Amino acid sequence: MRLDYLSIFPAYFDVLDISLVGKAAINGLVEIHAHDLRDWTHDRHRTVDDTPCGGGAGMVMKPDPWGEAFDEIIGTESDPSVHVIFPAPSGTPFTQSAAAELSSAQRIVFCCGRYEGIDHRVIDYARSMWTVHEVSLGDYVLNGGEVAALAITEAVVRLVPGFMGNPESLAEESFSAGQDGLLEYPLFTRPVSWRGLDVPEVLMSGHHGRIASWRRDESVRLTRERRPDLTDSDSSGIH
């Protein structure tokens, strides 16, 4: 999997060399390439923004640098196997199933906007050439797309076959298909007693049936408490 990042702050992605994603890069599972969008400007000030047509606050990212960057980084041929991701507050909420789908992609290009966003023609052009995803991380506004791109990268790369040492652990996580759409149950490890707080006795009983039942009950309780929106979905084990 090749991952490209287009941003006016490419140094945001240096952190990928440190993290587990960096390890995947060393193992050859992923290739990471960060690019400075200003490298595709031609004026002295390396300008990437301009005032919004129709007026309004803030600045909008000009289309020209994006188009030239696309030509060089992706090419000028249409290819639906290339996934181009535009993080945006107006995007579709990013989910674990979206991460799972993207984990089989051979090529993902992250377009990290700043200011008030990117000229919409850039997204329209990308849609005419590649598979485009406009995605939101959640109902809050970040200053740009870089943090979202890092989060999406981690969610996707950890699902790439060969990345996780113990792939079975993926099946037990919150939001993974195997969990019936339920939140993960509380986790404990040694010591059994810590600052007057004890591990639930059932977990020390060695009775696998009771442990499984306790864990499911806890998942149902937590999901009902914190994510009632998940309890009505068809995939959840509770209705």
Ligand SMILES: COc1cccc(Cn2ccc3ccc(-c4cc(N)[nH]n4)cc32)c1
């Ligand atoms: C109406 O859009 C905006 C209004 C004010 C500021 C910004 C800042 N901004 C610029 C590019 C950009 C890309 C993604 C995000 C983003 C994504 C999520 N989930 N939150 N925020 C925010 C971004 C955008």
